[in-house]
Amino acid sequence: MINLIGGVPLYVLEFGDELVYFTPYTITLFLLALTFTVLVLISRPEKQVDIAFGGDAYRTKEISVSEMRFRRFMAIACGLATMGAMVTGDIFNFTLFTAMVGITNVGIVAAVKSLHVQDAAYQYGLVALAATVPLFAGAAIYAAVTGSLSMIELMKGTLPAVPLIAKGMLMLGVIGEGMAPFYAAKAEMFRAPGAPYVIMCSLSSLLLFLRVVEIVMLG
């Protein structure tokens, strides 16, 4: 239907059947993921201030070093997985990276010592786990129908058309893993202190959503 959604591929790296390609669209997304990952790498968490509304009382939350290390590691892993999902040219690899983003998103907030946040993280984790079903199923139907998982092949338009159900499942899987753009379910997670890390949650799911929009428009 539509040719070349993200622009002409500028660079294609074929490594066996693993291939990586850059279009103006994916390169923009990749650079953004890279920028934020570097930010996570070099920034320290903020001291979140809690106030009692209606009173004068306020106090800052401290993040212990071990917790900070763990969360920073998770946030960087999340950034790397996001970058992978942005540049991969293989649908199954994309789903794997997406699933990894789901795990690391939970990991980013899992170390927070707050029952609210942990509860939200657990519930979100359940959704993410459930979302791997449509995610992998979508990729499998892609492979079954077209016989290929390569996005470059899909882009050429010579393969059989991908059924709408596969696209829907892929989309549903990404929405479940990253929750973008329905972050409302994640809102409790964003109450966790440690802005640079928490921001990675929303960034990764947003970028994944933007990428999957491109992918479902390919076939």
Place this chain on the structure above:
Amino acid sequence: MIAELILATFFGLLLLGIHRKIIARIQRRPGPPIWQEILHMLKFSFKTTWIPKTATPVLFVGVVLIAIGIWTAAFYILVSGGSILVILGIYMLHKIVEHGFGLSSGSPYGKYGGVRSVISAASEIPLFVSVAVIAVYTHSLDLSAIMQYQQVHGPLLIIAFPAACAMFLVILSKMPFGPFSIVEAKELVSGYKTEHFGIWRAGLEICNGLKTFVLLAVFLAVFIGPLSLPWLLVGMILLIVILAFACALTPMMSPFDSVTIQMLVTALMLVYAAIVLLVVHP
């Protein structure tokens, strides 16, 4: 190139000033002069500045740079007639920027502003649907190709009117004083930008000017077609007048209502997209 960028920024700020002035006049106030937003930006840039002790310094400063950077990128994509999908992506990333502004300071007001910006993400789906509809008609997502299509077939504003309405709503949700601007509601002081003062705020104003310019120009390019520069500026002023009326005549909604209405619009848009996909262009 740099000259265009600076001019676009200032024109965007001027548009925001016009927006403010019209709202004031509708509400029977004299209102500030229309160049108030430019003065505002300059005023903030002369303020003494530091970084709050509770903030995470790198993100606190970095997010201002990113905010200006992404809209600069959007401006050049607009100029070069690149893919509308990238501009859309940048529009959605602005949400992350707001989130970063709010959370990086550690202030509770900022945090709630940031969280609100995250939950109001529902406003983006109409945008996707309208883009999908445009793609169905024009068979391309490049701005230049969309403009070419409109030169031949007439403006998409007429052909795909609901899509234009959806995009209008999306722009409305990014306007100050609008019904959907729950991220900077007064009960949160200034929402996500509460703790960004001095030059950080001035940087944010630059970003706002550029953002307004790019969003309005993209709307005109996508739904009206190629316009010469004077007509483009006139069209943008017209659009901001309409937006100002929409903002002035509607109350600010509660976060819950705002999200509900955006979801409803999304549902309507999905129905419309399905009709277009199945009936108009099978």
Place this chain on the structure above:
Amino acid sequence: MKRTTVVRIFWAGAAVCVVASVLFFMGIIPLPVCAALLIVAFPVTVLSLFFCWMAGEFGGDIPFIGY
């Protein structure tokens, strides 16, 4: 940061912006390259310009006492 440092950053950023624009108009570099340079340089230039107006003359009128 000292005022001199900020001023230097500003001039460097401004130089990159102007040179990139000029090179683009002369047709030496394509638009994406020019845009990439400006996307990096413009925010830095703007913020350093704002910063250098007030930097270093006196150290904040209200000392920040923290929360």
Place this chain on the structure above:
Amino acid sequence: MWGQYSYGILVVLVAGVIAFYALARERDDLHKLLLLDLVEIVAIGIIALLGTDLAEALILPGLTVGIAELLALSQIYCTKEGICERPVRGLNIEVIAKGDAPLIISIFLIAYGIILSGFTGGGVAGLGLIFLFISRMYREDINLLEMASGISWALWIFAFFVFMFLPQYWFIALMGAAIGILLKVTAKMSLVGTMWGEHRD
């Protein structure tokens, strides 16, 4: 072939709908997690329906990701419910005398694993080792195990380089990769077995 695939998909989708329905009805957090583990099987089923060697290659990462998420979530559940401070001790069932029985079972599992070879074999052999370690409360030198795992991984990677650059020696590469992955998975799984609850008692 195509008809079979469609029927297969239909069956799997029905299974998926039933599983998700159960998930929606379930209120208990832990039960939800267990149900989700079952739901994962549906995803594996859909991939397996491809029925090609590609499917086999896709199932493994899918399974790994699922297990990783399951482990992460159960850890969060423990923290959330405040049950992580419970001391984890070795398997203490009366039936298993700390005598020869675990050894025999372990040897059997390891031997079977070696015969199976490859990833699956590694899993089976690792299970045997875990069983041995848990039932005997054996404190293994973790550094040694990690080193073995690392060396076998290097062997595996080296075999792949042979595949890529010296394809005429494919048989050696195949054997190297098979042994490498077998040792690697065995070592890793026994690491999991010994490290579980390591920082306590």
